[in-house]
Amino acid sequence: MPTAPPLLRLAGIRVFYDRVIAVLKGISLEVPERGMVALLGANGAGKTTLLKAVSGVLPAEGGAITEGTIELAGHRLDGRAPSEVVRLGVTQVMEGRRLFEHLTVEENLRAGAYLRGDRAAITSDLEQVYTYFPVLRDRRRLKAGYLSGGEQQMTAIGRGLMARPRLMLLDEPSLGLAPLLVRELFEIIRRLNRQEGVSVLVAEQNARIALSIVDYGYVMEGGRIALEGPAERLRGDRAVQEFYLGYSRHGGSGRHQDRDGTGESTRPSNRARGGAS
Numbered sequence: 073m074p075t076a077p078p079l080l081r082l083a084g085i086r087v088f089y090d091r092v093i094a095v096l097k098g099i100s101l102e103v104p105e106r107g108m109v110a111l112l113g114a115n116g117a118g119k120t121t122l123l124k125a126v127s128g129v130l131p132a133e134g135g136a137i138t139e140g141t142i143e144l145a146g147h148r149l150d151g152r153a154p155s156e157v158v159r160l161g162v163t164q165v166m167e168g169r170r171l172f173e174h175l176t177v178e179e180n181l182r183a184g185a186y187l188r189g190d191r192a193a194i195t196s197d198l199e200q201v202y203t204y205f206p207v208l209r210d211r212r213r214l215k216a217g218y219l220s221g222g223e224q225q226m227t228a229i230g231r232g233l234m235a236r237p238r239l240m241l242l243d244e245p246s247l248g249l250a251p252l253l254v255r256e257l258f259e260i261i262r263r264l265n266r267q268e269g270v271s272v273l274v275a276e277q278n279a280r281i282a283l284s285i286v287d288y289g290y291v292m293e294g295g296r297i298a299l300e301g302p303a304e305r306l307r308g309d310r311a312v313q314e315f316y317l318g319y320s321r322h323g324g325s326g327r328h329q330d331r332d333g334t335g336e337s338t339r340p341s342n343r344a345r346g347g348a349s
Contacts, residue, residue: 078102079271080126080162080239085140085150087118087125095121095135097295103239103273105145108265110282110303111275113292119275120167122292123241126273127164128154144239158187161238167247169228173217177208180216180227184234194234201230204260222253229257233264240264242274246281254278258285283307 080103087096096118103109111119124130125137126149142149144160152160163184171180181201185194202209205226211219216227225245232240242261246254262285264270276282283289283303291299291312299311306312 077105079105079107079145080273081141081143082122082126083141083143085122085125085142086138087121087130087135088138089133089135091136095295096125098140099292099295099297100140101290101297101300103271104287106265106269106271107288108262108272108274108286110279110286110289111273111292112277112279112282112289113275113298114277117292118295119292120243121295123164123243123273123275125150126157127162127241128152128157129164155187158235158237161236162241163232163235163237163239164241165228165232165243165245167243169224171216171219171224171227171231174215176213176215177219177223177227178212181208181212181230181234184231185236187235197234197236201233204233204264205230221248222250222257225249225257226260229261233268233270237270239271239273242272244275244277246276246278254281258282261285279312 082099082101085096085099086094088094099118099122101109101111111122113119121130121135124133124135126142128149130136137150140150144162147160149157149160149162172183175183178198181198182194185197188194202212207223208226208230211223216224219227229240229242229245245257245261249257258281261272261274265272272286274282274286279289283306286303289300289303289306290297291306299306299309301309
């Protein structure tokens with residue numbers, strides 16, 4: 073891992089649903105202070121479950137952490153209610169945006185500051201969100217249900233920022249978006265990290281775009297870490313190239329297309345296993 077001290081640390085996390093279905097099988101990972109880390113893998117690999125374990129929402133879906141610990145800056149997160157996790161500095165932008173569609177853009181953004189009482193600072197932060205996402209200022213009185221997919225994703229990220237997080241969890245932010253918009257969105261995420269100091273853990277199937285902005289990556293398979301390393305090294309790894317970046321063994325593109333149109337296959341082979349598990 074990078075030499076920066078960890079902000080988030082997971083150690084040996086095991087998660088079961090309904091007490092019988094093992095989804096995470098001993099996951100250990102770290103996100104450095106002010107770092108950006110990608111969590112890669114196909115559908116069903118356990119990425120979303122891992123994010124929900126951090127944010128504390130597993131019990132609402134019948135999930136439970138049965139082993140291991142989760143710490144944010146030395147504070148235990150496992151076992152805490154989601155509201156407590158938010159107060160400690162973690163926000164999650166769910167897959168599918170999960171906006172209040174009957175509320176306006178600005179009402180959705182202010183909902184992200186629900187646990188805060190500093191009204192003047194909330195107004196200031198709202199203006200900062202509009203600086204990062206200027207289109208939202210123009211749409212601020214429009215109901216969120218009428219926004220485009222890209223505008224909804226911007227609103228969801230902006231709502232997360234309104235909680236003033238130290239760590240932001242992003243679940244498939246590129247889902248359903250056009251390639252050019254995906255690149256714009258990920259560039260804004262990188263700016264948030266660099267300018268605001270927000271650490272980022274992003275779960276993505278679109279490995280190419282994720283590895284272009286993060287410092288470090290973990291590849292998940294079957295509820296375990298199959299591969300990990302600095303983003304530059306993962307981009308050059310043959311298994312990652314073949315199974316996630318769409319390069320075949322013979323130098324051509326892979327059979328499957330990812331969301332930026334560059335090609336993505338479904339999963340790494342067993343021989344690609346390495347790193348923590």
